[in-house]
Amino acid sequence: MDIRETISVAIDALRANKVRALLTSLGVIIGSASIVLVVTVALTSQKFVISQIEAVGSNLLWAELVRSSDIAPPLSYEITYGDLNAVKSGLPAVVEAAGIRELPMEVVVGGVSVPVNLIGVTEGYQMIRRLVIFRGRYFDSVDMETRNKFCLISEHLARRVFGVENPVGRDVRMGELTFTVIGVFRERVSTFGQSEIHDDSVITPFTLMKYYTGTDALRTLYVQTAKHEDVDSVERQLAQLLHSRHPADAGYEIHTLIAILDIARRISRGLTIVLIIIAAIALLVSGIGIMNIMLVTVTERTREIGIRKAIGAARREILYQFLIESFLISGGGAVLGILIGIAIPVTIQSFLPGNLRVPVSPLSVIIAFVVSCSTGLFFGYLPANQAASLQPVESLRYE
Numbered sequence: 001m002d003i004r005e006t007i008s009v010a011i012d013a014l015r016a017n018k019v020r021a022l023l024t025s026l027g028v029i030i031g032s033a034s035i036v037l038v039v040t041v042a043l044t045s046q047k048f049v050i051s052q053i054e055a056v057g058s059n060l061l062w063a064e065l066v067r068s069s070d071i072a073p074p075l076s077y078e079i080t081y082g083d084l085n086a087v088k089s090g091l092p093a094v095v096e097a098a099g100i101r102e103l104p105m106e107v108v109v110g111g112v113s114v115p116v117n118l119i120g121v122t123e124g125y126q127m128i129r130r131l132v133i134f135r136g137r138y139f140d141s142v143d144m145e146t147r148n149k150f151c152l153i154s155e156h157l158a159r160r161v162f163g164v165e166n167p168v169g170r171d172v173r174m175g176e177l178t179f180t181v182i183g184v185f186r187e188r189v190s191t192f193g194q195s196e197i198h199d200d201s202v203i204t205p206f207t208l209m210k211y212y213t214g215t216d217a218l219r220t221l222y223v224q225t226a227k228h229e230d231v232d233s234v235e236r237q238l239a240q241l242l243h244s245r246h247p248a249d250a251g252y253e254i255h256t257l258i259a260i261l262d263i264a265r266r267i268s269r270g271l272t273i274v275l276i277i278i279a280a281i282a283l284l285v286s287g288i289g290i291m292n293i294m295l296v297t298v299t300e301r302t303r304e305i306g307i308r309k310a311i312g313a314a315r316r317e318i319l320y321q322f323l324i325e326s327f328l329i330s331g332g333g334a335v336l337g338i339l340i341g342i343a344i345p346v347t348i349q350s351f352l353p354g355n356l357r358v359p360v361s362p363l364s365v366i367i368a369f370v371v372s373c374s375t376g377l378f379f380g381y382l383p384a385n386q387a388a389s390l391q392p393v394e395s396l397r398y399e
Helices: 004-018 016-058 081-090 127-131 141-145 154-163 206-213 228-245 256-300 302-310 315-349 362-387 392-397
Strands: 059-067 094-110 112-119 133-135 151-152 171-173 177-187 203-207 220-225 252-256
Touching: 004 016, 004 315, 016 252, 016 256, 016 362, 081 094, 081 220, 081 228, 094 127, 094 154, 094 206, 112 154, 112 206, 127 133, 127 220, 133 228, 141 203, 141 206, 151 154, 151 171, 154 177, 203 206, 203 228, 220 228, 228 252, 228 256, 256 302, 256 315, 256 362, 302 315, 302 392
Parallel strands: 112 203, 151 177
Antiparallel strands: 059 220, 059 252, 094 112, 094 171, 094 220, 133 177, 151 203, 171 177
């Protein structure tokens, strides 16, 4: 008997027990669909988290003076506007740098007072913090040079103070000064209050803040590199530059998002491994189910096996027949499971935000198919070997 006839006999045997074959492959369907879905969910979540972090700036560094006590440090320790210019001119890998200084203030509009975070910003701040201006405009070079009393307010503050009215061109009072609102901004990617930008924030030119406070001290110095591969070298250069321009006992902290990105990737990989193990357990259970059903099938078909051996079927042909049945059950279940695993992400894609994509990994499809078929063959070998080992005379006597 050639292999084509063996396959034909195996298919006919499965057709004779369609319901049993379908129920047997159910575990494989669930297991293979789980592998595809697990990898898809892991990839989607990883890309989403990493994109959120990278949107804040994977090539971003920021330096701050270490403040060890409530006592104000000497002015010689403070990061200054001169440090900012030295970074721009002295570090070739830096494409942009900006500084900020914050003051707690209260905005007074129409007799209503709202506590805000007033942020004095230098040129380049919008590019580094990726602010979105959806009403009005941002500061231009003239505003920075002439110290115009202009400000931009956060979207949340605009709704809170002005309601549905357009705040652009309106005046707000902070302290002894009256500012004209020239724009409304928001963060391109939310930092959830972990940056200087809060719900109720106002930004104004640093030159104006410097003029009224009499100091050019910066609380935070932001530095942006051309590529995230340059972050480590720029971090060392920035630390050396700050220590060379200030007293030796002044301490500075330089932060980056590289460590957070690495942690996010490791967590995602760990979760993916755990979920794949769970899916593998489902396939293991389905493999045991295949083995049990095939053992029952061998017992039920003992006389059939005896007749086939009596008319000349070799041991190898009986073995191949039952292995092919196991392969068809597991392979068919794998195909159905993979189709389900692909259909679910494709279906829900239309319900997700436009910037969120659900990628289906081709590698997960291949792994799901190979592992499922291998499971069927592995667990199908014992019943197949048992069937091939039956003696013809004993099999014909079986009732």
